Amino acid sequence: MTKRQPSPGPSAIVRPDHDGRPHPDPRADPPTEVFDPSAAPTVRLPSVVAETVRLPSVVADTVRIPSVARGVTPEEDSGDGGLSDGLALSLSSVLGSLAGFVGWLIAAHILPTAAVGDAQLVASAFILVGGAAQLNLGVAMMRWIPPAGRSTAKLIWSSLLLIMPLSGLVGLLYALFAPRLAMISAGPALPVAAGFLLFAIASAGWGVFPVHDFLLVALGKPWWAVWRNAIFAVVRLALLVFLGGALALGSFGIVLSWIGPVVLWIIVGSLVIFVLARRATERATGGKLPSRSAMIAFLVPTAVGQAGGALLYNQVPILVNLRFGPETGAVFFIAWQAVAVIDLAGMFFMNSLAVTVAREPHRARELAAAARRRLLGIFLPMLAVGAALAYPLLLIFGEDYAEGADVLRLLLLGLAFRLVVAHELGVRQATGAAMSYARLQLSSSILVVVAALVTPVTGAGASALVPVAIGYIAVQVVCAVVVMFTPASRRFDVEVARP
Incomplete structure (x- = not known):
């Protein structure tokens, strides 16, 4: 917005020179300088977003603000150079690892060694399949979401809809080559076909589960990932004690204590990410997807x-x-x-x-x-x-x-x-x-x-x-x-x- 130039006061009298152009009277007081932003040079700093805003500054440079294009308001930016993001991801990782470690310790105290070995075989297998089928899209999302702008939601759902079917398919093929996985997953009562399905679901769920942490960070909610993993750990350990110990379901109980919370957390997490992605998309102007x-x-x-x-x-x-x-x-x-x-x-x-x-x-x-x-x-x-x-x-x-x-x-x-x-x-x-x-x-x-x-x-x-x-x-x-x-x-x- 250009300010209106004030009329010159009596101390800023101008008089025409021989060339007909007005010049200030040297005997008068110097005129008060009024900055005109429209006349200021526009300097574009290197960034990855499309939105530009004018900052109230004496230089009136046009600066690109990343949070505007990615749909996160400046108030949501941590302003700490990524320390919050890094700590949140680290704590999420530690919580998941410690919960897994404690879970196997509990299982060793309430179940025979053979049952623990069977359950560990299934859990290790679907974690391996899901981790490999992620294709490192978690880190990729953190690089690509900030400049995505109005394409944020499209980018997120395209990635999730690639990971989940791929993880499930690879999990199913893995179980076909190792049918013992399906037999353990089916437990003593379900048919083996149900075991194949459960293992494929577990693989698909674990393929998406860690990626949700990265998406929350990229969407400006890093500490939500910490709470998500903490609550997941508590629920899974409680189910482990109940299903494996109280109901004496053995290795099948341990498998269910993994699969049940994973499926539930994927459903709830996807709804949360849907809302965050839609808000980011609606607030953004411009943006660009990677080729x-x-x-x-x-x-x-x-x-x-x-x-x-x-x-x-x-x-x-x-x-x-x-x-x-x-x-x-x-x-x-x-x-x-x-x-x-x-x-x-x-x-x-x-x-x-x-x-x-x-x-x-x-x-x-x-x-x-x-x-x-x-x-x-x-x-x-x-x-x-x-x-x-x-x-x-x-x-x-x-x-x-x-x-x-x-x-x-x-x-x-x-x-x-x-x-x-x-x-x-x-x-x-x-x-x-x-x-x-x-x-x-x-x-x-x-x-x-x-x-x-x-x-x-x-x-x-x-x-x-x-x-x-x-x-x-x-x-x-x-x-x-x-x-x-x-x-x-x-x-x-x-x-x-x-x-």
């Missing part, structure tokens, strides 16, 4: 990298169990779970960088540096506390597990170097360096698997696991050194991929 080629270029390599993470978390304890025996493998499994919980929390924390960079791509370098400081500041003290309390923490599970305290301390030391790798993985995802992300994730994961595979078996018990832990440290040190000595121009001067 199909851009989607494929990001998703294919990062999905492969996500598979590398699954290999790291699941294949290593399996190898140790097979090579060192079930008793020694159980000690390693408990220690490895503690490491996996913290590692996943760190990865989730860095995943939030994708949405902050998408909102403010011109600050990519600054946001990456801030994320590194926060990551180390939060997780290094956590590792120190874990190392100091390793023995009493493992003693909760029994003396046999407490013997692995030194192994846990060594693994936590390796995880300190792993944080450097986790930060770099987050930066590469946020800047769209998909192939580079996949190479780093796969190489770091495969090296750990190789270390667990070639470590000589020198005996039994926790002491035999020390070389495995040292091998893990060696891999993480090598990967961290490679990342730290990569020239900054190659790591941070990557042009942020415009959707």
Whole structure:
């Protein structure tokens, strides 16, 4: 809006010069300058959205506000450079991991070992299928939703309607190749066909379940994801005690304690996301969806990298169990779970960088540096506390597990170097360096698997696991050194991929 120019006062008398143009009388007081915004130069800062607003400023620059185009009001922006997003994702990950861990501990106390093994087989299988079929669309949504604008709802539902059928189909095929999964899922009363259906439903539900967390963050409600996971954990554990213990349904009860809450949470979560997405779409003006080629270029390599993470978390304890025996493998499994919980929390924390960079791509370098400081500041003290309390923490599970305290301390030391790798993985995802992300994730994961595979078996018990832990440290040190000595121009001067 252009201000009306005030009429000159008596101290601002003008008089014509010889060329006929008015000039101020040098004897008069200088005129009061009045700023005309229409005459000011318009400077467009680099951003990823289409809406422009004029700020009340003496320079009257036109600045692009990301929250307007993504349908989130400025009041909803955290203004903390993504710290809230990262903490929310990390806490959601920790809650899910701890709830799973506590659930298996409860199951071990109320059910026979064979029943726990059957239930764990089904749960591990549908979590594996659902995780692989996500195609890394969770992180992709955090990159693509901020600039989507009026296409926000279309982008979200296109993704969900791809993940859910794909996860269900892969789950069904998986169960056909391993019919024991359907037999366990059917329980003692249902037909095997119902078991196939239940396993496919569980796979489809778990394919979408973690993605809802990322969508809530991208839509400006990061702490809703924390409450969602907390309530889910309480309900699932309560059902586990009731179905597996009180009703004595055995492994079938454990399976139902997973499938029931997952289905319910997907229904309720989808309704919530429907409302949030519609509001974001209605408030937005403009916006842009990524091209199909851009989607494929990001998703294919990062999905492969996500598979590398699954290999790291699941294949290593399996190898140790097979090579060192079930008793020694159980000690390693408990220690490895503690490491996996913290590692996943760190990865989730860095995943939030994708949405902050998408909102403010011109600050990519600054946001990456801030994320590194926060990551180390939060997780290094956590590792120190874990190392100091390793023995009493493992003693909760029994003396046999407490013997692995030194192994846990060594693994936590390796995880300190792993944080450097986790930060770099987050930066590469946020800047769209998909192939580079996949190479780093796969190489770091495969090296750990190789270390667990070639470590000589020198005996039994926790002491035999020390070389495995040292091998893990060696891999993480090598990967961290490679990342730290990569020239900054190659790591941070990557042009942020415009959707």
